[in-house]
Amino acid sequence: MKPYILPPESMTNEAISSRLTNSALTNIDKGLIKKKNLVYLELNGCSGNIISLLNGQNPDFEYTLNSMVNLRYCNSLMASEGDRAIEKLMNTLDEDFILAVEGAVALKNNGLYNVIGSWEGKPLTGLQAAKMFGERASHILAVGACATHGGISAAKPNPSQSVGLQKVLPQKKMIKLPGCPVHPDWFLGTLAHLLLYGEPETDNMDRPLMFYSSLIHDRCPRRPFFDRGIFAEKLGDKTCLFKLGCRGPVTRVDCPTRQWNGHVNWPIGDDTPCIGCAQFGFPDAMAPFISYDTTKVVKNE
Amino acid sequence: MNKKIIINPLTRISGFMEIDVTIENNQVIDAKTKGNLFRGFEQMLVGRNPFDAVYFTQRICGICSAAHSMASSLALEDALNIQPMEQGRYLRDIIHCCEFLQNHIRHFYQYTVPDFVKIEQNPLLLSDHDDFRLPKAINDRISQHYFDSLPISRLAHQMLAVLGGKAPHNHGVFIGGIATQATAEKIVHIDSILQKVIQFIDEKMIPDVYEIAHYYLEYFQLGKGYGNLLTYGSFNDYKDLGTLYVDPLVATSKSVEIFDENKIQEKIDYSWFTSKKSTNQPSEAVTVPDMEKEKAYSWVKAPRYDNLPFEVGPLARLILSGAYDNKISAMDRTIARAIEAKKIAEIMKILLQQIIPGVDVQKKYELPEVAAGRGLVDTTRGALGHWLGIQDKKLSFYQIITPSTWDFSTRDNNGYRGVAEEALIGTPIQNPDKPAEIGRILRSFDPCMSCATHVYSPGRQVKTIKVF
Amino acid sequence: MQNIALLRLQINNLVTQARHDIFTLSNQDDPSIKQQILQRLWETMSSIHFLSELLANQAMTTLSFPPTQQQSPVDLRNTIQQQIPPITPSRNQTSQQSNQRTFSIEELSNYDGKNGRAAYVAVDDIVYDVTNNRAWAAASHFGLTAGKEYSGEFASCHAGQQSILDSLPVVGRVG
Numbered sequence: 001m002k003p004y005i006l007p008p009e010s011m012t013n014e015a016i017s018s019r020l021t022n023s024a025l026t027n028i029d030k031g032l033i034k035k036k037n038l039v040y041l042e043l044n045g046c047s048g049n050i051i052s053l054l055n056g057q058n059p060d061f062e063y064t065l066n067s068m069v070n071l072r073y074c075n076s077l078m079a080s081e082g083d084r085a086i087e088k089l090m091n092t093l094d095e096d097f098i099l100a101v102e103g104a105v106a107l108k109n110n111g112l113y114n115v116i117g118s119w120e121g122k123p124l125t126g127l128q129a130a131k132m133f134g135e136r137a138s139h140i141l142a143v144g145a146c147a148t149h150g151g152i153s154a155a156k157p158n159p160s161q162s163v164g165l166q167k168v169l170p171q172k173k174m175i176k177l178p179g180c181p182v183h184p185d186w187f188l189g190t191l192a193h194l195l196l197y198g199e200p201e202t203d204n205m206d207r208p209l210m211f212y213s214s215l216i217h218d219r220c221p222r223r224p225f226f227d228r229g230i231f232a233e234k235l236g237d238k239t240c241l242f243k244l245g246c247r248g249p250v251t252r253v254d255c256p257t258r259q260w261n262g263h264v265n266w267p268i269g270d271d272t273p274c275i276g277c278a279q280f281g282f283p284d285a286m287a288p289f290i291s292y293d294t295t296k297v298v299k300n301e
Numbered sequence: 302m303n304k305k306i307i308i309n310p311l312t313r314i315s316g317f318m319e320i321d322v323t324i325e326n327n328q329v330i331d332a333k334t335k336g337n338l339f340r341g342f343e344q345m346l347v348g349r350n351p352f353d354a355v356y357f358t359q360r361i362c363g364i365c366s367a368a369h370s371m372a373s374s375l376a377l378e379d380a381l382n383i384q385p386m387e388q389g390r391y392l393r394d395i396i397h398c399c400e401f402l403q404n405h406i407r408h409f410y411q412y413t414v415p416d417f418v419k420i421e422q423n424p425l426l427l428s429d430h431d432d433f434r435l436p437k438a439i440n441d442r443i444s445q446h447y448f449d450s451l452p453i454s455r456l457a458h459q460m461l462a463v464l465g466g467k468a469p470h471n472h473g474v475f476i477g478g479i480a481t482q483a484t485a486e487k488i489v490h491i492d493s494i495l496q497k498v499i500q501f502i503d504e505k506m507i508p509d510v511y512e513i514a515h516y517y518l519e520y521f522q523l524g525k526g527y528g529n530l531l532t533y534g535s536f537n538d539y540k541d542l543g544t545l546y547v548d549p550l551v552a553t554s555k556s557v558e559i560f561d562e563n564k565i566q567e568k569i570d571y572s573w574f575t576s577k578k579s580t581n582q583p584s585e586a587v588t589v590p591d592m593e594k595e596k597a598y599s600w601v602k603a604p605r606y607d608n609l610p611f612e613v614g615p616l617a618r619l620i621l622s623g624a625y626d627n628k629i630s631a632m633d634r635t636i637a638r639a640i641e642a643k644k645i646a647e648i649m650k651i652l653l654q655q656i657i658p659g660v661d662v663q664k665k666y667e668l669p670e671v672a673a674g675r676g677l678v679d680t681t682r683g684a685l686g687h688w689l690g691i692q693d694k695k696l697s698f699y700q701i702i703t704p705s706t707w708d709f710s711t712r713d714n715n716g717y718r719g720v721a722e723e724a725l726i727g728t729p730i731q732n733p734d735k736p737a738e739i740g741r742i743l744r745s746f747d748p749c750m751s752c753a754t755h756v757y758s759p760g761r762q763v764k765t766i767k768v769f
Numbered sequence: 770m771q772n773i774a775l776l777r778l779q780i781n782n783l784v785t786q787a788r789h790d791i792f793t794l795s796n797q798d799d800p801s802i803k804q805q806i807l808q809r810l811w812e813t814m815s816s817i818h819f820l821s822e823l824l825a826n827q828a829m830t831t832l833s834f835p836p837t838q839q840q841s842p843v844d845l846r847n848t849i850q851q852q853i854p855p856i857t858p859s860r861n862q863t864s865q866q867s868n869q870r871t872f873s874i875e876e877l878s879n880y881d882g883k884n885g886r887a888a889y890v891a892v893d894d895i896v897y898d899v900t901n902n903r904a905w906a907a908a909s910h911f912g913l914t915a916g917k918e919y920s921g922e923f924a925s926c927h928a929g930q931q932s933i934l935d936s937l938p939v940v941g942r943v944g
Contacts (some may be wrong), residue, residue, distance in 0.1 A: 044338055046751045047315055048363025048469045054407070055455050055468065062448055071425050075312050079415040079428040081740055082308035106339070115337040116317055118309035126338075152340070152360040156348075159341030181363060181469055217903060229812060229901065230805045235480040236663035239805070245907030260467035261459045264490070270466030270473050271481040271663075273906070275356055277470070283357065284912050288350035290475075291907035292665050293883040 013254045014058070014263075016210060017189035021059045024192040025067055036195060037097035038069035039089065039133055042076065043126035044114040044153045044162050045103025048181040049144040050076045056184030057262050064188060068195060072097065075116065086117045086124060092133075098194065099137035100187070104146040104153035104162035105130050113160040130168050139194055140174035142166065143187055148176040149280045156284055175199070176206040178253075180277035185258060186211045205280065207252075216248035216274055219256040234292065236271045245291045247276030303330075306736055310337070311743060313412040315364050316750025318709070322739060324730055332718070332725040334709045334743070335599045336750045346699035351377060351668060351691050352476075354699065358687065359470045361701070362751045364407065367400035367461065368680035370474040372687040372701075377476050380674025380691055381666065387540050389478020389662035391652045392464060394536060395491070396474055397680070398649035399461035402498055403454050403468070404681040405615070405642040408747050409506060410450040413635060416741045417513045420444045430737040434516040443512065446505050453501045460494045463487050478662040485658045492653055499646045502639070510639040514632050524631030524742035526724040527717070529553045531611035531707070532618050533560060533686070535679040536648050542655070545648045547622035547679075551606060557621070562677065565686070567702065568603040571596055571711040580605075583700045584675065584688045603710040603719065604702050612720045613683025613707045614746060615641040631724070634745035668694040682747050683707060703752035721746050776824045780817055787813045812901075815887070819898075819940060826869060870941035872896050874918065877943065881916035882908025888915035889940060892923045897937035918943065 042050065054061050065071055071078075073089040080088055103126070106113035111127030118124060134140055142165045145151030153162040166174060177186050190208050193200040200208040217223065225231070225240035232239045240246070251274055259266040267274055276286035283289075302325070309319035317337035322329050342361055346354055355373045359366035371393065378385060385393075418440055419433040420426040426447070433440065458468035464479055464487065465471030473479040514521070534549035549560035566580045575594065603610070611617075612629070616637035619625035624644070625637060672691040677684070683704030690698030710719035718726070721743055730736045790806050790813070797803050872889075877896065882888030888900045888908040899905040899915060908915040913922060927933055 042317075044340060046360050046363040046366070048360070048366065051363040051407075051469050054411075054451065055458050057455070060451065060455070062451055065423060065425075071423075074425065075310055075317070076315070077411060078312050078425050079420070081310065081312045081429070084429045085310060085312050113339045114317070115319070116310060118307060118319070123309075123337075152345075152357070155345040155357075157341075157344060159344050160339050162340070180360065226903070229809045231808075234663050234665040235475060236482060236661050242903065242906050245909075247906055249903035249906065250911070261462035262455075264459055265462045265466050267466045267472040270464075272466060272472040272475070275472075281911055283353075287912065288353055288907055288909065289356050290352040291350070292352075292667065294888075294907045 012257060013210060014185070014258055017185055017192070018058050020189060020196065021192040024196045025059065025063065027196060029067075035068065035070050036138075037072050037092055037095055038191075039072050039092050039097050039099050039137070040074040041099065041101045041103075041116070041126075041129055041133065042074070043101060043103030043116065043130065043147070044106040044160060045144065045146040045151070047076055047102070049102040049187070050074065052181035053184050053187060055261060056188050058185055059188060059192075061184075064191070068191065069098070083118065086119050089117075089129075090119070093136055096138055097133075097136075098139045098141065098191075099133050100141040100143050101130060101134075101147045101165050102143040102182075104150050104160075105165060105168050106153070106160040106162045107168075108159070108161035113162075127168060130165060134165070134169040134172055134174075139199070140165070140169070140172060141187070141190065142174050142176045144182045145178050145180040145277060145282050148178040149282075151180060152283055174206060175202060175208060178207065178212075178278045178280060178282070180282060183211075183255075183258060183260065186253075211258075212253050212278070214252065214254070216251045216253065216255055216268075219254070220248050220268060221256065222268065232271075235290070238271065241268060241271075241273040243291075243294055244273045245275075245288055245294070246273035247279065247286050248274040250286075251276045251279040253278040304733060306730070306733055306739070308736070308739060311740060311748070313415065313740075313744060314748040314750065315362060316748070316752070318743075318748055318750045320725075320739060320743060322725060322736070324733060327730050327733065329725045329728045329730065329739075332722040333598055333711075334601070334719060334721050336601045336709065338750060339600055343699050343701060346689075346696050349696050351380070351689070351694070351696050352666070354687075354689065354696060355475055356470070356472070358701070361703075362749055363469050364404055365400065365681045365749060365752065366469045367396055367465070367471055367474060368678065368682075368685055369687070369701075370471065371397055371678045371680065372676040372685050373689075374474055374476050375676025375678060376674045376687040376689050377676070378674070379676060380672040380689060381476070381669065383476060383666070385477045386660070386662050388483075388655075388657060388660045390539065391655050392479045392483060392662070393474055395649055395652050395656075396461055396465045396471065396479065397678075398645050398652070399457050399465075399468075401645040401681050402642060402649075403457035403461065404747075405638050405645075406450050406454040406457065406498075406501075406506065409510065409635070409639060410447045410454075412747075413744055414443060414447055414509075414513075416737065416744065417517060418443045418447070420447055422448070428737070430732070430735040432731070432737045435512070439512050443509050446509055449505065450501070453498055456494050457498055460491050460498075463490050475663070476666060477664060480663060482661050483656045483658050488653060488656055488658065492650075495646060495649060495653070499643070502642050502646060506642060507639050510636050514636060517632065520632035520741065521628065521630045523728050523738065524634070524724040524745055525629050526612055526720045527610055528629050529606075529609055529611040530617035530621055530629075531560065531606055531613050531684055532621050533562075533677040533679045533684045535618055542651065545651060546644065547618050549677075550621045551611065552621055553609065562675075564607045565702070566605045566608070567700075568605055568713045570603065570714040572599060572602045574602070583686060583702055584673065584690075584698075597711075599711045601706055601709055601711055601719075602702075603713050604707050605710075605713065605717070608715060610710060610713075610717045610720050610723070611707060612746075613679070613704045614638075615683075617683060618679060619644075631742045631745040638747070670694060673698075680704065682749055682752075703749065705746075705749045705752045708746045709748055709750070721748075773824065773827060776820050776827070780820045780824070783813050783817045783820070787817070816938075819938075823869065869939070870896075871944035872941055874943065877918070878916045881914060887940075890915055891918040891920070891943050892934060893920050894943045895934075895939055896941045896943060897934065898940045899937065902937065 111125030114126035115123040149164040231243040275289040311318045319335040321333045323331040358369040461468040465473035536546040537544035675688045688700040712718040880889035
């Protein structure tokens with residue numbers, strides 16, 4: 001029952017995800033979709049993705065919590081603690097649930113670098129939880145840079161031997177949502193699509209095309225400066241930030257149009273270069289983030 | 302007979318913590334706080350471009366990322382010998398204020414309130430214990446405020462993004478102040494959001510915390526700790542404004558003194574590290590993991606000041622600034638956080654008035670071959686310090702002591718427990734099966750284990766034995 | 770790949786750009802915009818310089834052939850076009866490149882993109898200029914820094930993507 005999209009509806013990413021989430025909500029209200037269970041595992045990371053989700057506006061977190069999914073487990077938010085929390089986590093194993101994982105999987109010492117709780121008298125490692133729940137989930141979402149490819153948790157020399165979620169669940173299909181942190185729209189939009197239409201179209205790296213299609217460079221408002229070779233020499237300049245180290249040309253995501261925190265700003269809009277946080281390889285492949293010695297200086301005669 | 306209570310995970314904190322408590326006659330006689338996740342930022346930073354540290358260290362923590370960008374920028378300014386313009390300081394401090402507001406509102410409603418308020422709107426938010434004492438009308442009102450607070454804390458991050466580009470993990474904070482220039486439009490944008498946040502704090506947050514306090518009076522006697530307070534200074538030392546909040550001070554039961562950074566030590570007596578000395582100054586600490594170390598039980602080190610454990614955080618700041626009667630307890634900490642939110646909002650209003658639109662505080666910076674610096678800033682959870690060294694224009698050394706390392710430190714060979722550990726001693730546990738007291742006292746410190754356990758350390762087979 | 774017509778086209782484009790910039794500069798008062806235009810002129814000059822060197826080298830190669838071919842410009846052009854392989858990708862252009870600038874590995878390492886120097890990388894013994902290439906912000910690309918040889922990395926990451934190299938300006942070869 002896919003609705004037709006006729007002009008003059010807006011075709012921007014924001015409008016599409018807005019329509020998606022609104023129709024998800026309507027259909028839930030009508031009883032056409034059942035609320036699904038969501039297990040949100042925080043592993044070896046900074047828990048920044050859940051904070052980013054709390055910043056969501058299309059829809060906001062309250063609606064997600066109350067109307068879209070039954071959030072069954074979340075270390076940052078759930079009232080239960082200790083054994084009772086882990087019990088609630090384990091109870092979902094026999095049910096139908098979507099698994100969202102943020103943070104990388106620490107492999108060192110058999111996973112003991114990231115213990116997320118106690119279970120049956122023993123430490124429950126992130127590694128165990130990732131495998132256990134990954135095997136049974138109906139859908140898996142790797143949320144944020146660390147879960148998609150290791151991210152900052154796996155930065156050289158990777159003392160915790162952290163890896164992305166796919167490495168510990170090699171046979172499982174999962175949707176990857178890179179970003180440091182993930183933008184709330186990318187996560188909640190993907191979730192809405194899952195609820196309404198099933199799996200969204202992804203590229204060959206499992207990123208939903210709705211959000212991760214064109215390069216930041218190709219939609220950057222500063223592109224005319226790049227094309228004419230007019231480059232900034234320091235932060236705060238209004239021209240192209242390429243010479244300072246901007247990774248917009250190699251980062252595939254919709255920051256220039258979606259922007260952040262209710263569309264008030266974004267890194268390049270803040271006169272700082274993109275550091276490629278939503279591209280695989282962040283941070284090591286995107287370093288150095290800020291360089292002043294690669295801009296050319298024209299000396300006055 | 303001793304009983305051991307283990308809570309793992311302690312939820313509604315940032316990161317992963319385990320608490321092991323021993324009780325006798327229903328009173329806590331021993332406690333150990335353990336950080337349970339490790340990434341090793343201090344190792345990761347070695348060899349990197351020093352400017353990258355400002356963005357890299359933010360990823361230590363998602364809820365206080367701006368704090369690390371502050372400390373990192375200050376450490377780099379120290380190392381590169383750069384004095385930021387006052388306008389740069391104001392703008393950067395405004396971003397810092399936004400992070401405070403976001404954190405305090407989220408910490409009170411999302412992390413603390415479920416401990417005292419029966420939230421029935423969603424099973425995820427209903428606590429396990431039965432100790433709910435609020436009359437239904439008040440209970441329901443604060444339950445509703447849990448949800449009302451979500452747009453407000455969102456707005457706090459929106460304000461941050463106006464100057465910082467995005468939140469969490471902003472781009473704006475940098476050496477010299479912030480990257481972009483203020484404009485009249487941005488200033489008004491921030492001010493209009495700030496009005497809404499202040500209104501929420503005044504009308505809902507502060508009344509709510511006092512309501513809860515009224516029905517849980519014993520928490521004014523619980524969770525004291527050692528009673529030593531420390532602050533690196535907060536919103537202080539402006540050329541024209543003086544000190545808006547608090548100067549660098551330390552207080553014990555005996556005296557209040559000016560803070561002296563040379564007295565900071567990091568001990569590893571009960572942490573899984575070895576080093577040439579077991580006590581190090583932060584700028585020289587080079588520790589090596591040691592999994593065979595006897596007595597060690599955690600990956601969190603033990604910062605000490607003048608050999609004593611000190612508490613940091615909103616309560617420490619408020620008391621040291623003279624704005625709060627000298628009482629230290631779990632409930633005082635929670636109230637202090639709400640009062641501080643109001644204080645920070647007021648400081649932010651003053652700073653906004655000082656902003657001159659269009660001032661560009663950025664320069665093209667050059668890296669020295671060799672340098673060392675440190676950045677000390679009192680942030681959402683308390684005193685945060687970054688110490689760094691540069692060799693061949695790359696980072697050769699990086700050491701971080703976070704507020705949660707102070708508060709959740711391990712014990713030391715002088716017999717001092719960590720602050721939070723000490724705070725639990727003597728607590729009567731009503732129901733060992735559902736020990737609500739432990740979580741309430743620990744959360745009053747606003748733990749951030751993502752921060753406290755950034756250090757490189759080995760894993761170890763931890764046996765959690767439950768004896769009931 | 771660098772045949773005479775292409776080089777000529779590139780130089781002419783750059784000269785047009787430089788002329789336009791000089792015109793703009795003469796009408797410009799704003800010092801910050803002046804700086805930007807001067808910077809672009811600087812880069813344009815560098816590019817023209819390199820291309821003219823290439824052109825000169827190639828002209829010298831063809832002039833060293835039998836005298837009958839020097840008599841008319843038309844004949845010269847035909848001869849050159851016969852002797853220069855088509856633009857289709859081929860790595861066996863040794864005759865053409867034997868007179869281009871050669872870089873030792875040490876010399877190459879100087880071109881790291883820093884402090885006003887250009888950024889060069891070498892793949893399969895050919896040296897390319899990536900100074901203004903969008904994938905090489907801050908003279909680095911996915912953790913690789915300019916001024917080095919990356920045949921192995923290119924083969925493993927960009928297998929079958931010879932077109933990437935074809936779009937890069939060539940400045941010489943490793944030797």
